[in-house]
Amino acid sequence: MKPAPTLAARACLLLMLTASAVAWAQQLETKFSCSTTRDEDGERVIYADNGEIRIEGNRIVAFRWESALYRPTHGFDCSIDEDDGLRLEAGKDAASAKWRISLANGQQARERRGFNFSRGLNCSIRLEREGDTLNIKPSCPALCGSRANFSELSVDMKTGKCRHEE
Numbered sequence: 001m002k003p004a005p006t007l008a009a010r011a012c013l014l015l016m017l018t019a020s021a022v023a024w025a026q027q028l029e030t031k032f033s034c035s036t037t038r039d040e041d042g043e044r045v046i047y048a049d050n051g052e053i054r055i056e057g058n059r060i061v062a063f064r065w066e067s068a069l070y071r072p073t074h075g076f077d078c079s080i081d082e083d084d085g086l087r088l089e090a091g092k093d094a095a096s097a098k099w100r101i102s103l104a105n106g107q108q109a110r111e112r113r114g115f116n117f118s119r120g121l122n123c124s125i126r127l128e129r130e131g132d133t134l135n136i137k138p139s140c141p142a143l144c145g146s147r148a149n150f151s152e153l154s155v156d157m158k159t160g161k162c163r164h165e166e
Contacts, residue, residue, distance in 0.1 A: 026090050026097060028055040028127065030134055032155040034162035046070040047151050047164045053127070053134075055099060060088050063101065065125075067138075067150040076147035080123070084109040084143065099127040106142040115145065125150070132157050 033050040051065035064081040080086075085104040092098065103109050106121030123140035134157055138150035152165040 026055070026057050026092065028053055028097070028099065028129060028134070030054075030155055030157045031160050032134075032153070032162040033160060034153070034164065036164040044072060049151050049153055049162060049164070055088065055090075055127075058088060058090050060086055060101070065136075065150065067147075069147055069151075076145060078140065078144035078147055078150045079113070080125070080140065080143045080150075084112065096128050096130045098129075101125045101127070103142060110142055113143065129157070 031050075031052045035046060035048040038045050038047070046069070048068045048070065049066065052062055053065075054061040054063070060082055062082065063086060064079075066077065066079045068075055068077040070076075085108060087102050087104050089100040089102075090098070091100075101124070103121075103123040106123055109123070110121065120141045123142040124138075125140055126135075126137040128135045128137070134155040136150075136153040136155065138152060140150050141148055144150065153162045154165065155162040
């Protein structure tokens with residue numbers, strides 16, 4: 001006859017299962033690409049975004065995002081990748097996993113990209129995963145040329161298709 005597991009053994013097993021569930025919840029891997037054509041004040045405007053995000057726990061494995069806005073005579077773009085000195089904060093609530101990505105040094109990241117005019121040094125990108133949907137909410141003028149910010153997106157993580165938010 002086998003002895004019954006002790007209370008300590010049960011607690012240890014429960015702790016390991018809980019830690020595994022939290023670690024899994026903090027994993028994120030997606031690639032996305034989308035474009036949207038809109039009429040803004042009688043002018044045809046195209047928003048185009050593509051990127052890749054891979055996060056494991058509190059570590060950014062890969063992060064790149066290009067966000068463009070094209071008008072009939074010119075275009076504006078924003079871009080960010082792991083070489084820009086990114087910082088990551090991870091969190092979770094009952095309904096979703098959340099991350100916040102920011103720049104360790106906004107000035108250095110702007111200079112690396114060759115931006116020599118004042119746009120601000122702030123950059124914060126919030127990622128919120130709800131089921132198979134990833135909501136990307138940027139506030140990152142630091143890594144945009146003449147454009148004010150990246151586009152706000154929702155990504156279907158199964159297909160990689162994304163939708164520009166209004």
